[in-house]
Amino acid sequence: MLNIDKVSEIKLIISGLLQDLSAVERDEQISPLKWEEIFIAADMIRQKLVTLKDISVKEITVASPEAEEVRKLTQSFAELKRAFADVQLNVSRSIIPAPASVASSRPLSKSAGTNEMVTEIEEEPVIVKPVVRVPEKLAVSDKPHSLFADDDEEELELFDDSVPILDAARNARHSWRTDLPGSKVADIKQAITLNDKLFYIKELFNDDEEQYRLSIERINEMNNLDEAVDYVKGAFPEWDEDSNSVYRFLMILRRRFDA
Numbered sequence: 001m002l003n004i005d006k007v008s009e010i011k012l013i014i015s016g017l018l019q020d021l022s023a024v025e026r027d028e029q030i031s032p033l034k035w036e037e038i039f040i041a042a043d044m045i046r047q048k049l050v051t052l053k054d055i056s057v058k059e060i061t062v063a064s065p066e067a068e069e070v071r072k073l074t075q076s077f078a079e080l081k082r083a084f085a086d087v088q089l090n091v092s093r094s095i096i097p098a099p100a101s102v103a104s105s106r107p108l109s110k111s112a113g114t115n116e117m118v119t120e121i122e123e124e125p126v127i128v129k130p131v132v133r134v135p136e137k138l139a140v141s142d143k144p145h146s147l148f149a150d151d152d153e154e155e156l157e158l159f160d161d162s163v164p165i166l167d168a169a170r171n172a173r174h175s176w177r178t179d180l181p182g183s184k185v186a187d188i189k190q191a192i193t194l195n196d197k198l199f200y201i202k203e204l205f206n207d208d209e210e211q212y213r214l215s216i217e218r219i220n221e222m223n224n225l226d227e228a229v230d231y232v233k234g235a236f237p238e239w240d241e242d243s244n245s246v247y248r249f250l251m252i253l254r255r256r257f258d259a
Contacts, residue, residue, distance in 0.1 A: 010049065013041050175242075176254070
């Protein structure tokens with residue numbers, strides 16, 4: 001049997017998280033400490049759901065009301081995570097950079113002070129002393145000078161590069177943005193085979209098929225590639241753009257929006 005007390009704890013945490021998200025939706029000021037509490041609550045919900053899921057796999061052989069309740073809670077958490085990612089995206093777009101006029105005013109004061117110092121220096125008298133040049137003797141070497149010595153040194157310097165060319169190109173831009181995406185698709189599901197689906201669920205969505213399904217549906221509703229990438233980065237900040245699994249997933253997004 002499932003632990004009913006754990007289910008009640010999850011409901012209580014979700015209730016508090018919904019209240020916090022409602023405050024964000026009303027554009028209320030949220031302190032950094034409150035944001036941290038929201039993240040901790042989201043992680044706690046997921047950990048408790050994973051625990052309940054493991055227990056259900058081991059102990060429950062037939063469908064029960066508790067299992068159905070866990071499924072609903074898992075679905076609710078996936079929807080909350082998607083809504084929270086949307087809120088993060090809206091908050092990041094609403095940040096207004098500080099005006100550049102304040103920053104540009106300071107160098108002007110320094111330049112004015114520098115001009116005054118230069119003016120004071122120019123007013124001082126300059127004493128010019130005559131320069132006497134002494135002829136130098138040319139030293140003749142007994143050893144013959146090689147005509148190709150300098151050329152060899154220059155050639156070695158040309159190939160002495162501390163940064164490999166491939167690494168410099170990779171650091172300039174992620175390969176999934178420059179590689180050819182393939183033929184265009186109207187729906188992301190059309191470009192994902194069954195093996196790819198199982199691979200993405202395991203590698204990117206922590207074996208959470210419900211979260212995978214909701215994410216695909218949400219991305220299909222996006223208007224362009226930038227909006228889809230912003231959503232993915234907000235909902236899954238732990239993804240590494242240089243990994244093989246993330247590369248394959250983002251290339252499918254390009255087939256949907258950028259082919």
